[in-house]
Amino acid sequence: MAIKVCVFDAYGTLFDVAGAARVASEEPGRAALADVWPQLAADWRTKQLEYSWLRAVTGDYVPFWQVTKDGLDWAMERAGLDDLELRERLLALYWELPAYREVPMMLAQLRAKGVAAAILSNGNKDMLEGAVDSAGIGEFLQALLSVEQVGIFKPARAVYDLVGQEFGCAPDEVLFVSSNGWDAAGAAAYGFDTVWVNRMGLPMDRLMAQPAHVLSDLTTIPELV
Incomplete structure (x- = not known):
């Protein structure tokens, strides 16, 4: 047909799901992110997907926005970035x-x-x-x-x-x-x-x-x- x-x-x-981390890394005062943003973006996406698959299997659905936040939290912890302002900035950029x-x-x-x-x-x-x-x-x-x-x-x-x-x-x-x-x-x-x-x-x-x-x-x- x-x-x-x-x-x-x-x-x-x-x-482009890497866009949020890339844009944030180019902003003034983001030296710590600039050093690790490609890995952070990759980890964020990987965990976002893994959490969605696991929740689909177990039936524990939550909105994708929650999965997105959870994935970012894991990625930031792995990267050693304990920065609430940066977290909020990255989440805001995900909408753009x-x-x-x-x-x-x-x-x-x-x-x-x-x-x-x-x-x-x-x-x-x-x-x-x-x-x-x-x-x-x-x-x-x-x-x-x-x-x-x-x-x-x-x-x-x-x-x-x-x-x-x-x-x-x-x-x-x-x-x-x-x-x-x-x-x-x-x-x-x-x-x-x-x-x-x-x-x-x-x-x-x-x-x-x-x-x-x-x-x-x-x-x-x-x-x-």
């Missing part, structure tokens, strides 16, 4: 993560082709609205779908169900795009036509399914629809 809607993961796919540079043009091209675009994310709805507004890409998105609607994190099938409920489409009418290999695998197993945006050149995950397409960035997404 023809693709009717292109659905994007948010964090790491449309928005920069979009990758190809995102606006790519979304505009999808709109020109008449293909609906949406976000499906672990993020809270208000977190997503903040990032979308900050990046100035709201005009290109028809829906912001959040796991808070079902109370469980990806890759639970109930999360992917949200797309069909919103757009009235079959799984094979959806192009799902994620920079997370595990998310791309989950979406492929669900039945979506799936793109893994492998920005870091990582090996393919050994999971229940594999994405149909592997790209290094989002530039050529419109060509797939």
